[in-house]
Amino acid sequence: MSTVEEDSDTVTVETVNSVTLTQDTEGNLILHCPQNEADEIDSEDSTEPPHKRLCLSSEDDQSIDDSTPCISVVALPLSENDQSFEVTMTATTEVADDEITEGTVTQIQILQNEQLDEISPLGNEEVSAVSQAWFTTKEDKDSLTNKGHKWKQGMWSKEEIDILMNNIERYLKARGIKDATEIIFEMSKDERKDFYRTIAWGLNRPLFAVYRRVLRMYDDRNHVGKYTPDEIEKLKELRIKHGNDWATIGAALGRSASSVKDRCRLMKDTCNTGKWTEEEEKRLAEVVHELTSTEPGDIVTQGVSWAAVAERVGTRSEKQCRSKWLNYLNWKQSGGTEWTKEDEINLILRIAELDVADENDINWDLLAEGWSSVRSPQWLRSKWWTIKRQIANHKDVSFPVLIKGLKQLHENQKNNPTLLENKSGSGVPNSNSNSSVQHVQIRVARLEDNTAISPSPMTALQIPVQITHVSSTDSPAATVDSETITLNSGTLQTFEILPSFHLQPTGTPGTYLLQTSSSQGLPLTLTASPTVTLTAAAPASPEQIIVHALSPEHLLNTSDSVTVQCHTPRVIIQTVATEDITSSISQAELTVDSDIQSSDFPEPPDALEADTFPDEIHQPKMTIEPSFNDAHVSKFSDQNSTELMNSVMVRTEEEISDTDLKQEESPSDLASAYVTEDLESPTIVEQVDQTTIDDETILIVPSPHSFIQASDVIDTESVLPLTTLTDPILQHHQEESNIIGSSLGSPVSEDSKDVEDLVNCH
């Protein structure tokens, strides 16, 4: 971690990849990214493992320069007693770095609220206690638990990896070391003193976990891929020769010790493969019940020693036994019922009801309880995964958003039998049987120039989100009843969801992540509905504000004042035309600093989508008119200290008349807000769906031709950096996929696999 300079209210973090959060005299927190500091971001060679470094193709400079970086902002409490945060900003690509250099992110102001006080002390204490402890024994953990500490377990989230990578990078930079593997594999313990401690900063995990993670990450013998038959043969021999000396075996094979160990677990010389015989199933059931002292018919999903079971079953490995039991046999024995479409919807609803911020918080055991069509908690979890994948970019959206999206999707399907073909009574779950039901993509706007404030940083900023229903067929548009949407005919349908992206807890107390992805960019400027800005508070907060700033361009084309959305009954958000700005400033509850530069536009093409349907999309090339933005800047750059340069006005409830409210709820008004013009053939969005107006409202706006740019400017590789920062492991895989992909003549990134599926399934 870099030096921290404290000065009463202000904290300056001298880190190249960071922006600072300062507090002004009025108690506002200001996130600031100085330009000169940003300069450094891309000036250095990356310190990531060079052989694993992600490279973004620059075949098309234009498109890349225009692309929006993937930026994640992580706010961490700096110390117990002040209320400042360090905000770590990471960018995915070199391009992203450039973008930052140009000062895309300028200022975010967050109104402080009372809750803020609670964040820092609590968070910090826990972070330090846990991440500085090696604790490998149960007692250690118990003792910390007793002291009220909580820490993260299980799979590392992308956000955590971001933090880790960032920490490592800084450590390297600070010491002028090029390659982390030098430290990890070459240095003596003494030489790398403090390394793990330092890089564990901000991660709410024990040192040991960090240590393991790092070792795995940088060990290039760890993710080599599939074992060849040849390797298997050698492995068998080595096993006989060296027994359980995994390190030696691994070295001989060029694999990590854990890799060969794991592989050996899968190979029992007596192992059958393929379908289980009845005899085997019977034996498995007997053994499980015997070893767990349970009766046939009992539900047994935990506390089974699978190694012991496999030993007794004889013809199957422990994993085969476990899988067979948890995914089929136990359910079958205990009188399970078939999983239906209703179950699927039910699952989504139940998960939504849990109201958890993070998927890891879901208690699958509880959820699976008393649900006869659920085969096991583990099975339910994997079911959830398949459901989740209906959202093409599920990896890139926050959990609450995902849930909303899925709810919406299934609601639509329910309301629109035309979208679903499986209603014809077979009873067989058949979610994707029709070409008009499809994967959905949730799109998230990047929080950038036009940022706003939230009265409650605790719960979050919200970012507008779009959901894209993607239909790759040429089938005529599905017509949907009034509850939903009338699709325009065309090859691609897009909808938009507003609002809902939370500043997401990372698992580390007091740490939140604001996440976007490069491929998502800021679609909104390109889209029919150029939503730009937003912010929100705690759902319960009366000050809750969601702001959607339509592009002034758009506003000029429609009306001067367009009410966009009522997110809560208490607050009305209104965007206004530029002419109204001056007068509305005084009313604005939020301060928006918008440092719009023409270089920020146009927004990147939506690589994912465009890449998905390269042959089916014949969208005209979207051209942005920078002149407008320039004009916008010049027009408002002289604004006074309110810093309101964005055409946004927020009004509190008191100011809202009944008329306004009615207007809010009027779909036609909303529709008009999103009318767009296709450069080739002007299209009017015919109908807009807005369901109920309450906290849960998701506004769906069809915008069939939005954010799709001509496919020719889209390089597949620009899709790659879906993951923030660069996890060498992920990268490694990506590179591999690329190699494979190229040999087929079309590079395919790992992250675009979903997209592939999407295409393939039609």
Added chain:
DNA sequence: ACCTTCGGTAAGGGTAATAGTTATGG
């Protein structure tokens, strides 16, 4: 001699993704 910390190994429970198989509908 004893304790603590750090770094490490082996075992085993687990997940996520994919490969393989079967069912289904045209």
Added chain:
DNA sequence: ACCATAACTATTACCCTTACCGAAGG
């Protein structure tokens, strides 16, 4: 009968925790 596709099942590469060990240092 045939094919394409979706759904389901099996497999496997990799992940993470736990228990435990030993060297170094106080």
